[in-house]
Structures are given as C-alpha cells and as structure tokens.
Amino acid sequence: MTNRRSLSGIADALREDVVSGFLLIAGAVVALLWANSPWNHSYEAIRAFTFGPESLHLHLSVEEWAADGLLAVFFFVVGNELKQEFVHGELRNPRRAMLPIVAALCGMVVPAAVYAGINFGQGDALRGWGIPMATDIAFAVAILAVVGRFLPPALRTFLLTLAIVDDLGAIVVIAVFYTDHLAFAPLIAAIALLAVFGYLQRGRGLAAALDRSRVPNWIVYVPLAAAIWALMHASGVHATIAGVAMGMLMRTRSLPGEEGDPSHRAEHIIRPWSSGLVLPFFALMSAGVVFTGLGTIFTDTAALGIIVGLVGGKLLGIFGGAWVTTKVTSAELNPSLRWVDICGMSLLAGIGFTVSLLITELSFADHPQMLEDAKAGVLFASLLATVLAAGVLGVRSAQYRKQGPPPRSRDSSGHGAR
Structure with missing residues (x-):
C-alpha cells in the first residue's frame, strides 16, 4: 500500500509542468556537458547505436528513436x-x-524572410532559409513552466497552439524542400489507420463495446498507434505528426456508462511517462551539441541569419502578426493577457534547437564549416532567446503573483496548467 501511494505521488508530481520542465532542462544540461567533455566519444557511441527491424525500415539509432519515436508520445499529449x-x-x-x-x-x-534577406546573393548559404522558422515546443514549454509559474494559463495555451502550427509548418517545409523522396503509399495507409483510430473513438457502439468488454482498450489502441507511427515514419514525413494527429482525434466527451472520457483517461496515464521518461531522454539524446566556440558566427552570413531570424524575426513575426491581426480582424487577445506577455512568449518561440538543428544538417551537409557555424548560431540564438524570454516572463510572473492568488496547478483531469 505504501509503495502504491509513493508511486501515485511520483506520478502526480510528474503531471506538474514545472517538474517536467526541470527534468527536460536537466537532461539538456547533462547532454551538453557530456558532449563537450573528454568522454564525448561514449556519448556519441550511445547516440549512434542502432537497433530495430530492418525489414520495416526501423533500424534506427538511439537518437532517432528518441526524436522520432519517444517524442511522438509527447506530441500525443500536446495534441x-x-x-x-x-x-x-x-x-x-x-x-x-x-x-x-x-x-x-x-x-x-518573417524569420525565413529575415534569413533570406541577410543571405541574398550568398549562394549555398541561402539553402538554410528554413532553419529559423522552427520553434522547439518541448524546450519552449519547459522554460515557460519553470520561469512563468504565475502567468495566466491562456499564455500556455497560446504557446501550445502556436508551436503545434509552427511544427506542422516545419514538417511541411522539410517534406517539400529538404526531402528527396516522399513515399505516398505508407502516407495514405497511415491516414487510413488514423481514420480507423478516429472511428473507434467516435463509434458509439464500438466504444461502448470496448469499454464493456474484458479486453483492455490498450490491446486495441497501442498496436494501432504503433502501426500509424511506423507508416508515417516510412512515408518520409516526420513521425511525430502521428502523435499530434492521434491526440487531436481523441474523444473528450463521456458516453453513457463511462467513468470518464478517453481523452482525460489517456492523459492521466501517459503524461507522467511523457514528463518523467520521454522528455528527459529526448533532451539527453538530442541536446548534445559540440560547442566549438563563437568562431565566425557573426561574420558567417548563414549563422548571422539564423541568430537574427530566431530572435528578432520570431519576435517581429509573432508579436507583430498577432497585434496587426487584432486590428484588422475580429480576433482578440484573451482578457487575462497583456501584450507584454505575448512579447515574452514571442521571444521564447525563438528557441529553435532540435528542429532547427535538423534543418541545419539537411541544408549544409556538403559544407562542413558553414554547418559548424550554423549549429553554433542555432545554439547561441536559442540560448539568447531563452535568457531574454526568461527575463520578460519572469518579471511578468512576479507581477501576476503580486496581483492575486496563483493560478491552479495542473490537476489530474488534464485541463492544462491553471
């Protein structure tokens, strides 16, 4: 009984965004220290170790399993x-x-345009225009949780929505401009199985029969989810899109006789695993960038374009785009938020990191020096964006704290950080 209570307490703690954020940041710090230590060869050996069925095109490295496989669980939770x-x-x-x-x-x-403007006429450097487009949702949400405990929950929802749209856009850019081959047969099969997933959620008879049967739901849904993920991966589209899609297809209303809806039941079970295992391990395997110093990042136009694009371009694009939208359309900002909050969050969106590094690898594979400078640019820009955003949001969080009682923490029902 005591062990069960202890495990329940740990699971409840892992459902808190702040705990999840600290664990992810800790994983990233360990990765950076390890990758830049005398023992970096062991780190690279672990990341490069491959396993999985070759016949299913799933003989992947540990780093790929973390970024494409485990991270899909996190994207399911977000979706x-x-x-x-x-x-x-x-x-x-x-x-x-x-x-x-x-x-x-x-x-x-805007960040892509900023990069293109800086690198116009610079030959192959222009290929990196997609690098500053990306926002690393995992790191952005983690930083927001750590520095903004008393910020209105609407800001977190704004960031989640923005980051999901951003990631979908980055996936489309990678598929269209940075991928040589897109396999349509596996993609169509994945979409078909997603339709089955959605039908099982919404078919009242099927859903009720599954709940009444002695067969646990996971026996049906886990193999189906694995098949969707594998097909999406085989198609050449970033496999985390499968997690987002399944998350968005979850049913959020209870049927007669159900104790709760599948959406909240799934989140209650999966979120501790996502926070306690998926995100820290993803950070440990993905954040180990070898830092070779500032070098020529301020003279290399590719690196300079990345820094200005991620920090300045994201701020101008997100903040400016949101402000103009409220002036020319019926769109409105949540009354609990102020524009300075959106400014801080726009800076936070400048954390490109893993997705930006992926596009960097695809852009400059044939240009080693430009690749190193661009990686250093991504790292510097992400760090700068983190510091600036933490400063703005930290001050705002302290101001909100003085204004009244702090928002409610995420409860087990999963209705977001409150």
Missing part, C-alpha cells in the same frame, strides 16, 4: 491537450483561436 482546449476550453472561441494560428504563420514567414 490531446489542444483538443480539450478546442472543445471545452480557451480555443472554443474562434476569435481567440485565430490569433495564435495567424501568429504562428507570421512567426514562420
């Missing part, structure tokens, strides 16, 4: 939470849902 917000929460109001979506689009276009 599921957004579905709850669209059905029951902040994003039910189309005028408020429109704002982060438009801001995300502007936050992709």
